[in-house]
Amino acid sequence: MSTPSRFKKDKEIIAEYESQVKEIRAQLVEQQKCLEQQTEMRVQLLQDLQDFFRKKAEIETDYSRNLEKLAERFMAKTRSTKDHQQYKKDQNLLSPVNCWYLLLNQVRRESKDHATLSDIYLNNVIMRFMQISEDSTRMFKKSKEIAFQLHEDLMKVLNELYTVMKTYHMYHAESISAESKLKEAEKQEEKQIGRSGDPVFHIRLEERHQRRSSVKKIEKMKEKRQAKYSENKLKSIKARNEYLLTLEATNASVFKYYIHDLSDLIDCCDLGYHASLNRALRTYLSAEYNLETSRHEGLDIIENAVDNLEPRSDKQRFMEMYPAAFCPPMKFEFQSHMGDEVCQVSAQQPVQAELMLRYQQLQSRLATLKIENEEVKKTTEATLQTIQDMVTIEDYDVSECFQHSRSTESVKSTVSETYLSKPSIAKRRANQQETEQFYFMKLREYLEGSNLITKLQAKHDLLQRTLGEGHRAEYMTTRPPNVPPKPQKHRKSRPRSQYNAKLFNGDLETFIKDSGQIIPLIVESCIRFINLYGLQHQGIFRVSGSQVEVNDIKNSFERGENPLADDQSNRDINSVAGVLKLYFRGLENPLFPKERFNDLISCVSDETEVQRG
Known part of the structure; x- marks a missing residue:
């Protein structure tokens, strides 16, 4: 390879190296920006959480005050009532009134609980988020200092690699140049030796001396170039070894930074963040769960009172509360007139037959009235059972209205078409009112009949005691013609x-x-x-x-x-x-x-x- 080509190749290698180092520098800067951005996002998140719980604390405080005002308003209204005096005395209340008092107590209990919840938000949860924000900022600053130190060390390693690589390139170039000069000297030597091998009898003596001197010069030059080549070759080998060792160390340092050190830096920024946030949010959860527990305890008390809504015991308590109004009056005594001392029904002979006939008529009429009234009673009881079935229908379950979807949408707003829809409620109320009207009609008929039976039965019993058992036995053996026959059983089919x-x-x-x-x-x-x-x-x-x-x-x-x-x-x-x-x-x-x-x-x-x- 010619020298210009070699120089061009060296420049390309150096340019590629510098480009790679430039990319690493850009990555390091971007890493720092990412860590800083993550810290800013965390601080903003924590600030939003603080604002949220501060606002929620205000809402809880307002809600607590409104609940307290609501309870106080109705408690003040009931303190002067007789029920309240009875409650203070022995707490033996009518079951609906007891439910009312427990409901008011539950409101006051919820008021205190929500005030406590507000205090926990303000003085505990928000403080925790503030501390986490401060800790996150401090951890980032500490991590940033370490990151700068690691970046400097990494750049030193890269610069060292660049220096060693340049040294290797320089010595290697010198070695190649020395090798080229040595080869040129060897060629001159071979050329000179070839000349000295020509026949010497044609060469003059002076020319021979010149050739010998030239050969010696070439030999000396060759020896110098050989020494120079050996020296440069050794330097090149050492430079290459140093370059390879430094290259391996640099790659190891870069790999360690990207695989291990970066992870450690992120861990430093995260130090304590998730654990502290976990504790803060668990404080919130603990407060909310304890609020629900307290609420459920109060609701369980009310539920127990609702289960004990008992009309019979309430009726007894109600009558005991007003004994003057419900205590039976004294019996009316016979008021004699002008000294008449006889206070019993007289069954003497002039009126005995008349009393006997009257007794028989009463007995006959009582038998008829009792049969009729018994049928009315059965109808009344059946109608009453129907009304009770209507009013005890389990249409109070509204759990479907509080079913949350998996998304962040609001609660389900649809209601059950079975019990809670307006058409269904209107229809059931219309049926209930119609049945109630029929029940009261039958009840009135039954009470009127039973009242009449009571009056006639009292007269019948008094006449029976007056006439004596003998007359009663005589009557039972011969039924009067106007007494209705005994009702017959429903016909039986043949076997x-x-x-x-x-x-x-x-x-x-x-x-x-x-x-x-x-x-x-x-x-x-x-x-x-x-x-x-x-x-x-x-x-x-x-x-x-x-x-x-x-x-x-x-x-x-x-x-x-x-x-x-x-x-x-x-x-x-x-x-x-x-x-x-x-x-x-x-x-x-x-x-x-x-x-x-x-x-x-x-x-x-x-x-x-x-x-x-």
Whole structure:
């Protein structure tokens, strides 16, 4: 390779090296900027957290004050009431009033808890974030000092490599130059030796001396150039060795800085940051969780009071609170007139027959009224049970409204269409009011009837005591013609063994022909029972009954018995409805024939289209 080409190659190598070093310098500067930017972002984040919790503390304080004002407003309103005096005396309150007091206490408890939460935010959590911010800034400054020192050391290593490389290039160039001069001297020597080998008899003596002198000069020059080449060659080898060693050390230093030192620098900037932030946020979590725990403890107390909402015990407490108003009055005493001392019903002979007839009429009328009033009572009780089912329906679960999505969106705003939607609530309230109206009508009828029975029964009992047991026995042996006969039991069908048709899972027409029953007893009896006790029952034909009771009723009908007779009205209405459904479901040929199914569906579709039109 010629000298100009070699110089050009050296310049390219140096330029490439300098470019690589320049890139490393730019990286070091960029690394420092990144660490500084990360610290600034952390400080800003911590500042935002401080502002957030400072604002949240203000909100908690305002909320605490508003809760305290709310509780105080209603507590001041109730302090002068008789309930409050009773509460201070023995805390034996009506269960709704107890719930009210516990609710106010819960508000005051929440007020104190939120004030405590505000104090924790201001004097604990925010202070922690301030300390973390100061620590992060200090850690960055310390890390920055170390980074500058590492950068200086790295640049020293790179500069040393550059110097060693230049020295190697210089000595290597000198070695190549010395080698070239040595080769040139060797060529001159060979040329001169070739001349001296010519025949000497043609050469003059003087010319011979000149040739010998020239050969000696060339030999001396060769020896000098050989020594110079050896010297430069040794320097080049040493320079190359030093360059290779320095190159290896430099690469190791650069690798260590990028793989290990940089990670250590980042760790220095992070020193204590995550752990301190963890502690600060766990302080927040602890405060919030303890707030929820305190709140749940208070809510558990209220829930226990709600579970103890008991009308009977409240009725007793209420009457005890006002004994003057609810204590039964003294009995009215017989007030004699003008010295009349007789205070008993007289059964002497002139009025005995009249009293006996009156006694018999009372007894007859009482029997009729008791039967009628008993039916009214059953209807009233069934209606009352329906109302209780309506008012105890579990429509209070609003958990769906507080279901959070996985994103940061707000809580779910939709409500359950089953209980909480306005149309459903309006419909249920309309049904409830209608049922209540029917209940109060029947209750009034029952109370009026029972009042009449009470008055007549008192007269009856007094006449019975007056007339004596003998007259009563005589009356019981011969029933007066105007006394209604004793109600007859519902008819019993003949035993199942007398006909072979299957009742359940059989054919209806075959059963009717074989049993002689125009309407199967099970259908007639179940419908009668449902008419008596189930018309006001919520969930009829929808709510399943007891499977044990369903099987018991079914087996009784299979044996030809009637388990739903008048004197067995304690059956569950849902079980009776389940038996009736079971019977119709098991028929071999349904009431609506299969071949008419499509016609029925088309009729329903036509009716739907008409309504839409």
